[in-house]
Amino acid sequence: MSDWKNMEQWEMVLPPSRPTVEELDRIEKYIGSYSRAEPIAILGSTPEFRDLLYRMGFKKRFIFDKSIDFYQRMSKLLPLHTIDGEQLIVGEWLDTLQKFKGEFRVILSDLTMGNISYSDRYAFYQAIANALVFEGTFIDKALVFDFEVPTIDELFRKYEQLPINLRTINDFSSEVLFCSELVYEKKRVDSTELYCLIDNGEFSDKIKYFSKVARMITPEGFTWDYGIPWSELSNVYSSFYSEQVSYPNEDSKSAYFGRTKQFFNIK
Numbered sequence: 001m002s003d004w005k006n007m008e009q010w011e012m013v014l015p016p017s018r019p020t021v022e023e024l025d026r027i028e029k030y031i032g033s034y035s036r037a038e039p040i041a042i043l044g045s046t047p048e049f050r051d052l053l054y055r056m057g058f059k060k061r062f063i064f065d066k067s068i069d070f071y072q073r074m075s076k077l078l079p080l081h082t083i084d085g086e087q088l089i090v091g092e093w094l095d096t097l098q099k100f101k102g103e104f105r106v107i108l109s110d111l112t113m114g115n116i117s118y119s120d121r122y123a124f125y126q127a128i129a130n131a132l133v134f135e136g137t138f139i140d141k142a143l144v145f146d147f148e149v150p151t152i153d154e155l156f157r158k159y160e161q162l163p164i165n166l167r168t169i170n171d172f173s174s175e176v177l178f179c180s181e182l183v184y185e186k187k188r189v190d191s192t193e194l195y196c197l198i199d200n201g202e203f204s205d206k207i208k209y210f211s212k213v214a215r216m217i218t219p220e221g222f223t224w225d226y227g228i229p230w231s232e233l234s235n236v237y238s239s240f241y242s243e244q245v246s247y248p249n250e251d252s253k254s255a256y257f258g259r260t261k262q263f264f265n266i267k
């Protein structure tokens with residue numbers, strides 16, 4: 001079971017595992033004309049979203065997070081006054097969202113879906129939609145398995161040739177842990193299992209080094225439900241909305257190029 005208080009080095013995590021500038025720009029344009037009195041929710045303590053809403057002058061900012069520790073740690077990555085006026089709602093999204101019906105103009109989310117087991121997805125999406133006002137929008141970036149998954153061999157050949165820096169360590173984590181054939185086969189990301197497989201396998205020193213330092217980005221002891229093809233999940237995801245617009249990650253240098261989508265789901 002993932003315990004987010006063990007995610008200790010979030011400042012090492014780079015986009016696209018955090019919101020990109022393009023994604024934030026799109027959100028800013030979308031909500032730019034909204035009254036600053038409209039309540040807006042964020043799933044998780046994502047510093048970029050909190051900074052954006054504060055900067056834009058939104059007065060009612062609700063942060064939904066089960067980990068007070070992680071919320072506090074993320075708060076330290078923000079200028080002091082950004083957190084003034086935020087309301088932290090502590091608990092599992094499945095429980096806490098249910099307490100808000102028809103409340104939010106917008107709900108923001110960055111890569112949250114994998115934190116919810118496949119069996120709870122329907123209830124999760126439903127709770128989000130129910131928490132929105134009529135015509136409210138769920139703005140969500142998701143890892144969407146509709147791409148050809150790279151093999152582990154392909155990925156290791158690629159990283160063998162690359163320099164080791166924070167960028168490539170992040171990319172190694174994104175591609176090897178979250179997008180490879182192993183995720184597709186297991187329908188799950190299990191960081192402990194994957195690191196163990198690399199550490200005990202017949203791989204080069206360089207790949208083992210990448211695996212060692214990737215723990216800064218994705219620590220051991222975390223699991224996420226990813227790998228089921230999007231074609232099998234998208235109907236339920238979309239069923240709560242009257243309109244949906246999506247934008248693929250178009251940065252060809254990104255580890256999630258063609259693999260994540262930013263959705264604007266309108267109730």
Ligand SMILES: C[S@@+](CC[C@H](N)C(=O)[O-])C[C@H]1O[C@@H](n2cnc3c(N)ncnc32)[C@H](O)[C@@H]1O
Nearest residue numbers: 004017044045046065066067070092093111115
């Ligand atoms: C939003 S998620 C994914 C990371 C994302 N890329 C970001 O920028 O924050 C991370 C946050 O969600 C919280 N979280 C994860 N699963 C949760 C759940 N089931 N209920 C409530 N909060 C959860 C964690 O405590 C953490 O603060």
